Amino acid sequence: MERQNLYAKKIVRPEDCALTVKSGNLEVLSTPTVLAWMEEVSADLARQFLNDNETTVGVHVELDHLAPAFVGDNVEVKTFLEKRGKKKLIFSAEATKNDVVIAKATHIRVIVNKGMFSK
């Protein structure tokens, strides 16, 4: 059976770049932004397993940023559900530009009660 997956298409904007995010000083897609995109798509894929009072939070990430992307570039972010436990969801994710992998990651999310995460 094919692994469950989901993808999103993004266009790199100036606010996505290291210069603005302050994770570097170049106008290239920042590592935190590409990670945020991977988390966004993984959280969307996880939604089908949740009750109304539940959400997921990211607890672990291991990411390789392999090639740059520039303002205006189209980036496709795809995530695969590799393993689902009772509370733990393990994803692999990749970001590609023109079918070339520019970042890849392993990401773990945990299902939590929304109440646990409000002050």
Ligand SMILES: CC(C)(COP(=O)(O)OP(=O)(O)OC[C@H]1O[C@@H](n2cnc3c(N)ncnc32)[C@H](O)[C@@H]1OP(=O)(O)O)[C@@H](O)C(=O)NCCC(=O)NCCS
């Ligand atoms: C999510 C959180 C409540 C989990 O707490 P916890 O006491 O570890 O909870 P549990 O022990 O029930 O863990 C649930 C599962 O996740 C796994 N897990 C938790 N943290 C992990 C990590 N960093 N890496 C790998 N697995 C992890 C546990 O091993 C357990 O797996 P199992 O079900 O196979 O045994 C806690 O780690 C937390 O609050 N983290 C902060 C998350 C956050 O704020 N993220 C940013 C917002 S999105």
